[in-house]
Amino acid sequence: MNIGVSVTNRALTFALAGELDECSYKQVKDTMDDAIGRYIYDKVIFNFSGLTFMDSTGIGMLIGRYKVLRKFAKPCYIEGANKNVEKILNMTGIYSIMPKIGGGETEL
């Protein structure tokens, strides 16, 4: 699991590449929580275009970050999920708290 952190136009973006599961969860969470407390931004974007696999551990991670960001009143969004990841996101209704942005689904 690789996680890229960048701030562009006051959007804090986390670009995830690899497989997000219980094993990679802690590294992702710690990197995100550190950046969330450190940078100046208006919104957060989770870019999943490099993410090849995610299970419900990823959903728990997103809900956890959503709760943290809500305290700072910062909205968050998801972009670039492939068909497999999109299935889990849709199944669990996560888009109702962090809307999808950007174009259509990326191909596998």
Add this chain to the structure above:
Amino acid sequence: MKNELTMIFSSVSENEAFARSAVAAFCVGLNPTVEEINDIKTAVSEAVTNSIVHGYNGGEGEVSLHVQIVEKCVHITVTDHGVGIEDIQTARQPFFSTKANEDRSGMGFTVMESVMECVEVLPTEGGGITVRMSKTIGAEDAVS
């Protein structure tokens, strides 16, 4: 075609990726679609994660995984000898988690039920949990 695979591995989270990839590779002979193979990987990942995180609570233990292919159907059994689940029916409810304060979504069983045709959750003899699930490969082609 009939084919079987049995693995026993330590309860460490590094084995989650190994377990789901091994099952996916084992099923390749059935010519599954990308979506079907991902469904199987997801279900295995959920069941194995449950055993490691909840069954053994991050401690030592063994998880066994049995896969049986009968014709076009994949039967997967994940067994642990951990603490077990007091109320299985409640545990299967969406968003139910005993570790909700630790970023757990409580969606594991719901995800398994969504991607597999049939999911059974049973107590393991002598303690622990056994998850049995199956999926027919090519089921969607047969309907259309």
